[in-house]
Amino acid sequence: MKNSITSLLHMKSCLYIVSIIIFLAGGCRENTPTEMLIIEKELLLDSIPSASGLVIHGDSAWIVGDDATGIYRLNLSNYQQQKIPLNNVATDEYRLPKSIKHDLECANLIRYNNKLYLLAFGSGSLAPYRDSILLLNMADTADQQIIPVQQFYRELQQLTGTDSTQWNVEGSTVAGDSLLLSNRGNNTIISCNVDSLMHYFFFAGAPVPPITYQRAHLPQIDGKEARLSGLSTINDNLILFTASVEDTPDWITDGPISGSFIGIYSMKENKVIASHLLRDKQGAVLKEKIESIDIVSKKGGTITCIAVADNDNGTSKLFRLQLISSEIKN
Template sequence: MHSTQLEIFAEIDGIGSASGLFLKENKLYIIGDNSGNLNEFDITNKQLNQIKILFIKELNTLDNIAKADKPDFEILCNYQNRLFILGSGSTKKRNLMIDFNLKTKEIIEHDLTNVYSKLKVIATIDDENFNIEGAVFTGKSWFLFNRGNGINAKNGVFFIKGEDLTNADNATFVRINLPNINHVESSFTDAVLYKNEIFFIATAEDTKSTYNDGAILGSFVGSIDLKTLEVNFATKISDVNKFEGICFLEQSKNKIEFLLCEDRDTEELRSTVYKLTMSL
């Protein structure tokens, strides 16, 4: 059993409903599921820079987009100098992927509607149970994590061979069982690759909808073997937090540290980033 410790790493004004994060040197990149901005937070001088990544003229704001219109950017996935920001696919307006180059600042948009449609067929998941919340890209393959918080509770991983996610011609779905709290199964909320392990976070939320929120019963951290996709462990880390983003911080001989962000399901533009320390 892994012992864990949670502590506050940073309090950031100007970001609401944080759902994904990535740390590069002293820059912490954060997305919110109701925002059209990529947030770049300098952890040294505590300054926030917002980068516009959503270009829809009809939107009046990019900070607190209405639930029916939001892109639902739940995923911030990194590979080399690129950030991949993906919508959850839980509605027709949530199928966008942004490819952001950290060096050149170039932004490329991709429509994942056809890809998500293929994945639903492969896994026999209907619209009400499809909800992508995490992703890992190795440079050769993609792993997309479906959050099984719909009525069918289909937690699982889409394994997609190839660099080009917009094709997804060679994909399989692996069903994964996660711990439950009070007979409510926890479901994936994010994942990150470190060495040969995919570390994931999951939350037990008392709802049968990928759209409507429910009472938070607790959150877990765990890991999955990259090759076998078998769960190595899962440990409860909170009774009240709904963590939706995880990124690697550092490792020493006896411990590994991650940063976590949470979605408090409010319109308040303030986010807390936590440091999770886990024994090895």
């Protein structure tokens, strides 16, 4: 009898322990984060100035700097870099003076007439130097064109009801047959047909292509709304974006960076559906001015991407990131 009671008590004890394990395991599953942003690598680019735009092509990131005298090709396997000189620019200089810089702020790839181009947009924040685009033939990088787009920007300002003092193009990407441009000044995302836009750029007198636009409402830090700085395409509807908050009284004046967001924006729903502040391993907000982002690979709900930050001192920073989100579709 005594042995039976002992066995029963032992069994109850075992069942109790098992139930605790099951409870804790269930709790862990429920609390497992399905949304997170992870920094896999952080790298100082001490000889690439003012990184403001990038696009991934093959094994390399092609980086545009707003005052750089060339385009930089950075191998993502060994991080060796190659400077591609810009035509008609004093490439022996490292950076252009602020008063005459082209202020190229974003880049994407466009295929037109059987050629693949890197298309980089000037911000448009100061005429005439910043009212231009760069078209660079990816098969022959010496084949370059700088095309003035002052009239194009004026048309976009009028069509979107944007004052010229709020105009600052910072992001671009291609989604389906549309090119998207983001204006940092009022967080407007403008969409137009890619082929029509390229026809407009190449043929004088061609009409400005029809556009649609929407205002994005972004997360805030201490009551200040983040401003769009970069775009990349997940699919025809979902856009990966970067946006930063500067502690200034207005969007024009430079100031201390409060932080940068990386998130997902739905074009169909016209809203942010996921956003993450860039943080270090200890959870502290990184005061980095993230300028641009592009996708290296996508698998299920995980995106591996490269982002760049402008240090405003002649150097830049690269981040290799993993974004995990239930909002990402295959």
